[in-house]
Amino acid sequence: MRFSLFKYIKEMLETLIEAAEYITRSGNKEIIEQLLLDSNMILNRVENVLYENKESIMNPIIVDEIKNCNKQVSMILSCLYEESKYSKILSEYLINLKELPNSYKENILIKYHVVFFAELGQKWDSMNSVYQAFMKREDCEVKVVLTPIFRSVQSNGKVETDVIYEDYLTPMGIDFIPYEQYDIAKDLPDMAFISNPYESVTLPQFWPENISKYTKLVYIPYYTGLLINSDSIKAHCGLPIAKYAWRILAQSYEIKDMHREYSPKRGENVIVTGLPKWDYLFDTKNFPLSLTSNWDSKLKNKKVFLWNSHYDVTSSTSTIFEYGKLIVDFFKNKKDIALIWRPHPMTDSIFKLYLSQYEGYWNELKDTVINSENMILDTNKSYQMAFNSSDALLSDWSSIIPQYLLTRKPILLLKKPNVTDRIIDDSEMLISLQLLEQTDQWSGIEKFISNIKNGVDESKENRDEIIKKDLSSADGRIGEKVCSLLLKELQNELFGNM
Structure with a gap:
């Protein structure tokens, strides 16, 4: 029932x-x-x-x-x-x-009906372990609805829209309902899960306010928060999701404290569980993926570096202009090292719609990597293969870093040269990335690559400290705990704490 x-x-x-x-x-x-x-x-x-x-x-x-x-x-x-x-x-x-x-x-056997609203394939990791936990339960009926994401920009008096609506679920064996065929007003699920808090990039029917009219809305953040500042406070506490969510999953008590101070519900709807996306790394370690023939031929018998770049070239944290060509030219045709480049998944859309003046640079980098013998442009929806295949990470300031930390592999944080102002204060940090090995010079990148080739890991103890301090709840079972906790809360509404 x-x-x-x-x-x-x-x-x-x-x-x-x-x-x-x-x-x-x-x-x-x-x-x-x-x-x-x-x-x-x-x-x-x-x-x-x-x-x-x-x-x-x-x-x-x-x-x-x-x-x-x-x-x-x-x-x-x-x-x-x-x-x-x-x-x-x-x-x-x-x-x-x-x-x-x-x-x-x-x-009487209760049947709980839940729905997951999925959009970008690169963000499915935020929901996957919760989805899997609900799927394992005989007392739950689970649906997944695939929804589009779009970005619009006005150029020369015309509005251009880039729509992303791709079926990445079927290859994973996950059945889904196309968004046009789903009516939440008729289905009336007991809980609905979203990982996209931004109304500007999705259809009104999937806005938090409209979902919450028919069900209990649960927000699962798609990224690990790195710091507390005005932007992160707005993202966590100033968007409609903070008001309309029945429950918001939080990575730490610092996030809950932020909600207590700034959000309309003063943190009453926030539960500290850690993030389900952290479970994905445990799947990666326990179930290694086989490489495709292209990957295998380019990476075999080499030290492999994963490069993660961000698209926001106007910020103080993106270094794709400063180091992009240097990195690609350095790795090109090397026999003992290889590169996996995984740009932010929205980079293509951003350069196409918002930064068209830089499209030439972006396309040149892509073509060089694609046509090389030892470099791969990773556009897979999942980062599992890149994480499994790589020996170390080069990264702009990014929420992918906490994920990679859980692999226990070396990380080099890239910073713009000649940026004298500190981006943040240590007291604002949610993840202590200041403890990572980092550089604002090309020579620092060369040194890091040389160290990894020679088996030298200068910051292992610091990374272990970050994990212990800021990612202690990452045990591979957060999705299971979230599932049990939310169902228990539903039951408590009926029966109290019996």
Whole structure:
């Protein structure tokens, strides 16, 4: 039986108890008669619902108990004006009626209906372990709805839109519903999960405000927060999701404290669980992926470096202009090292729509990598193969760094040259990236590559400290814990903390 229907029946049983208790106190026979007739109607309705959901009945005794109460109501009606019989049957009825909610809870199987709204394939890792945990439960029915993401920009008086709507779920064996075929107002799931908090990039039907009208909305962040500043406060606490989410998963208590201070619900809807996306790394380690022939031929018998670049060239953290060509030219045709370049998944759209003046540079880098003998442009939806195949990471300031930290492999944080101002203060850090090995010079990149080739890891202890301090909940089971916790919260709404 669907949770929502189960809840409805439970509320009707509680209404019956309230009516019976009122009857025992009332002397108005006309009101009593009407209440008893209403009780008959409700019990008949409950009996019909149980019949319609007979596959959910674990013990048919609950049906007999409903029928018995219904019979007693009819008997009370028949002797309404025979005080001795009336009082005795009414007393027995009230006793039996008060036992019904517990019997109902114990003998009816609840089926929880949940839906995941999935969009970019690169962000599915944020939901995957929660989805898998719900799929393993016999008391849950799970749906996935694939939704589009789009970006629009006005250029020369015309609005250009880049729409991303790709089926990355089928290759993973995940069935999904196209967004045009899903109506949440008809489906009425018990919970809905989203990882996209930005209304500007999706359709109105998938905005938090509109989803929350029909179900309990759960927000799973698609990225690991790195610091607390005005931008991150706005992203976490100033968007509609902070108001409309029933529950928001948080990576740490610092995030919850941020919500307590700045969000409209003052952190009441935030639960600290760690991020389900951290589970993905444990899947990566436990279930290594086989390389494609192209990858194998380019990477075999080489030290492999993963380069992660960001598209925001106007910021103080993106270094694709400063080091991009240097990195590609350095690796080109090397025999003992190889490069996997994994640019931010939105880079192509951003350069196409917003930074078209830099498209030539971007395309030249891509072509050089694609046509090389030892470099790969990684456009896979998942970063699993890149993480598995690489020996170390070169990265701009990015939320991918905490993910890579969990591989326990070396990391070099890239910084723009000649940027004298500190980007952040240590006290603002959510992940202590200041402890990472980092450089703002090309010579530092060369040194790091040389060290890795020679088996030298200068910052292992520092990385271990970051994991212990900031990623301690990453144990590969966050999705399972989230699933159990959210279902328990639903159950507590019905039964308290029993």
